[in-house]
Amino acid sequence: MTDRTYYAPTGGAPKQTQLLSDRAVFTEAYAVIPKGVMMDIVTSCLPFWDKTRVWILSRPLSGFAESFAQYIVELEPKGGSDKPEPDPDAEAGIFVVEGNIVITLDGKDHAMRAGSYAFLPPKSLWTVRNKSEAPARFHWIRKSFEYVNGLDVPEAFFKHESEVEPVAMPDTDGKWATTRFVDPSDLRHDMHVNIVTFEPGAIIPFAETHVMEHGLYVLEGKAVYRLNQDWVEVEAGDYMWLRAFCPQACYAGGPGKFRYLLYKDVNRHVKLKL
Template identity: 60%
Template sequence: MSYAFPKGGLPDQSGNPEGTAVFTEAYAVLPAVTHTDIVTSFLPGWENSRAWVLARPLSGFAETFAQYAVEVAPGGGSDNPEPDVSAQGVILVASGGARLVIDGSGHDLTEGSYAYIPPGSGWRLWNRGDAPCRFHWIRKSYQPVPGIEVPEPFVTSDREVHPIPMPECDGVWATTRFVDPADLRHDMHVNIVTFQPGGRIPFAETHVMEHGLYVLQGRAEYLLNTDWVSVGPGDFMWLRAFCPQACIATGSEPFRYLLYKDVNRHVRL
């Protein structure tokens, strides 16, 4: 398994500025080449760290989540990583390692580690290793419901959770679900979707959930609204509600992406 992450740097002067980045009323595509050093941010409360902000709530577009790619240098980290007490988070480690402590419980994160952090948690993360720790971080304001408890924190890994094949696909389309879809405590799912070469979504999904899709591995042709786009490792797709979508995996290796969606709540009126 491999996990793409922004390479940073900056193209030289021979590069062609006409690229494949797209921003429309229905979707956005941020190709890996756009994730350069000049678009990183330094976050309050974090030491020796930088972040690519890939998605943020935008009125009239996707409004429920933010998505970062965070690089923590050796010795870097934070004792106060999350400024919003209403925010829950998911972390997927792309490379390197770090020590994560949630409400006093410690966990050693390595490549492929996955952590769910509930709202209001006291947590900290430090890189005590010799190599940078690079991870994907998704944040969403939790929607509490009377009579439903807030989820508990947990730490697992991509390797420990077996993908579940989708119906009627002969196993070429599978989803690694880190949370039981029927668990109403959770109002977001962050899964890994895998297509074997030639696998596809055989219809144009059109639904209320917003999406962030970060391509971890492989290549595909992806339908976004009315447009087919070619995507590969490190590309990010950002979809508002009801944007039609489908894909066909191309190439010789699995096509895998980290998928965010908002679920299990009534629509706010």
């Protein structure tokens, strides 16, 4: 399989002549953060990270989506961290969209390029570096792991999307398929990070309404997405953040594939007490 191209932000600053109107929206049910929002002025730095800046796309908010945080991390050459995660109970999903990084886990190096995914369980001893001469950019999804008595904590793994066979949704002739980095039947995992692919003209033919929260980052293409009662246009580089039970559907606009990186929380009982 030929390596794909994934959209990655590069920052910059808007011109004074630019119109203020944009597609950014935040409602009680969903948020849309267009790629044009990801400028220099909205980046953050992190403790113990060198030559690094991040766009924080989502974070737990009371009354909204509460299960996860999602960053886009940009590493300059030689940038990275020897103490990346301050929370020992946090698990991580890392997906590279541009460049090359090396994650060192328990003393072993793992080279990752665009399209590579890593799962890092809680209490992992890991570091990350950009050892190349060009910038690298990756998504970092952080979630507080939900331990279950009698279930082991899942082990770390590293995969490239080309190593995972997409699974077509039933009755779609392969026009709607999901690349699953984790076996859905593996109940040790309390989150899934998938890549969803639609051929031009393919649709989600009903308004999905479910308990899972979502982060959706558009890797490629464009579509019209239904969020709650609204239809919004999205394209490569846009991010959608959905709280539980927000109705959702989409229509892939073409002319190429519409693909997005999808986070969802799974496989755990609902908490009855806050």
